[in-house]
Amino acid sequence: MKLASWNVNSLNVRLPQVLEWLDTARPNLLGLQETKLTDECFPVEAIRAAGYEVAYSGQKTYNGVAVLSRSPITDVLTDIPTLDDHQRRVLAVTAAGLRFINLYVPNGQAVGSDKYAYKLDWLAHLRTWLAEELASPQRLVIVGDFNIAPRDQDVHDPQEWREQVLCSTPEREALQHLLDLGLADSFRRFPQKDGIFSWWDYRMNSFRRNRGLRIDLILTSPALTPSLTAGYVDQAPRGWARPSDHAPVVAELSF
DNA sequence: ATGGTCGTGGTACGA
Numbered sequence: 001m002k003l004a005s006w007n008v009n010s011l012n013v014r015l016p017q018v019l020e021w022l023d024t025a026r027p028n029l030l031g032l033q034e035t036k037l038t039d040e041c042f043p044v045e046a047i048r049a050a051g052y053e054v055a056y057s058g059q060k061t062y063n064g065v066a067v068l069s070r071s072p073i074t075d076v077l078t079d080i081p082t083l084d085d086h087q088r089r090v091l092a093v094t095a096a097g098l099r100f101i102n103l104y105v106p107n108g109q110a111v112g113s114d115k116y117a118y119k120l121d122w123l124a125h126l127r128t129w130l131a132e133e134l135a136s137p138q139r140l141v142i143v144g145d146f147n148i149a150p151r152d153q154d155v156h157d158p159q160e161w162r163e164q165v166l167c168s169t170p171e172r173e174a175l176q177h178l179l180d181l182g183l184a185d186s187f188r189r190f191p192q193k194d195g196i197f198s199w200w201d202y203r204m205n206s207f208r209r210n211r212g213l214r215i216d217l218i219l220t221s222p223a224l225t226p227s228l229t230a231g232y233v234d235q236a237p238r239g240w241a242r243p244s245d246h247a248p249v250v251a252e253l254s255f
Numbered sequence: 256a257t258g259g260t261c262g263t264g265g266t267a268c269g270a
Contacts, residue, residue, distance in 0.1 A: 061262085
């Protein structure tokens with residue numbers, strides 16, 4: 001069982017790359033973020049032709065999430081139950097014997113900004129929801145662009161990023177508050193080299209210089225964590241022509 | 256070097 005997450009920064013632009021990656025990586029479930037497509041424009045047929053079922057929740061220009069699955073999808077939810085939010089950032093589905101929650105956590109722009117306050121409020125509502133989901137033991141996985149680097153080892157230059165957005169203490173505490181529900185960061189269940197990231201700014205040759213952050217995560221519930229067999233970042237698509245600024249992240253399980 | 260690059264949409268704005 002292979003699970004993955006990829007912020008594609010426009011599915012319109014990145015569809016050929018997504019199809020290419022599906023063909024080689026063959027994930028069972030893939031969460032996409034920043035599709036930037038209304039539901040009427042979603043490329044359902046191209047994805048079905050690749051052998052995947054799909055659920056999607058999008059809007060014009062910004063945000064937008066989708067889940068691709070090699071097995072049938074049921075019980076689709078598009079919102080955090082307690083949060084009235086027009087921004088399309090959440091897509092929960094049931095497929096392949098799992099509850100699979102795909103998230104595009106707000107970026108937050110800058111510490112202290114209105115968008116930063118929205119991010120922290122969003123994360124608080126998310127925590128309430130996930131606590132309810134985890135009250136009943138189940139195979140639950142939460143994937144997505146969390147827009148938070150969990151620790152300094154997930155940052156190319158911790159001093160440069162100290163208390164900046166994506167790395168600030170309140171954001172990290174909000175993420176830790178989620179992990180404290182019993183969720184595991186699948187990547188850190190395995191030995192990793194230093195300097196493995198999932199996002200690199202388009203500017204200043206950041207990818208070539210590996211000036212990145214690891215902000216794309218796959219979290220597993222206690223019922224699922226013992227079944228993890230691998231957790232990694234597939235950095236290859238970040239090196240392709242006209243790439244997303246994020247690379248796909250992957251978790252593998254055996255059950 | 257105090258910027259820099261993308262995507263969207265048709266101009267600034269979000270990331």
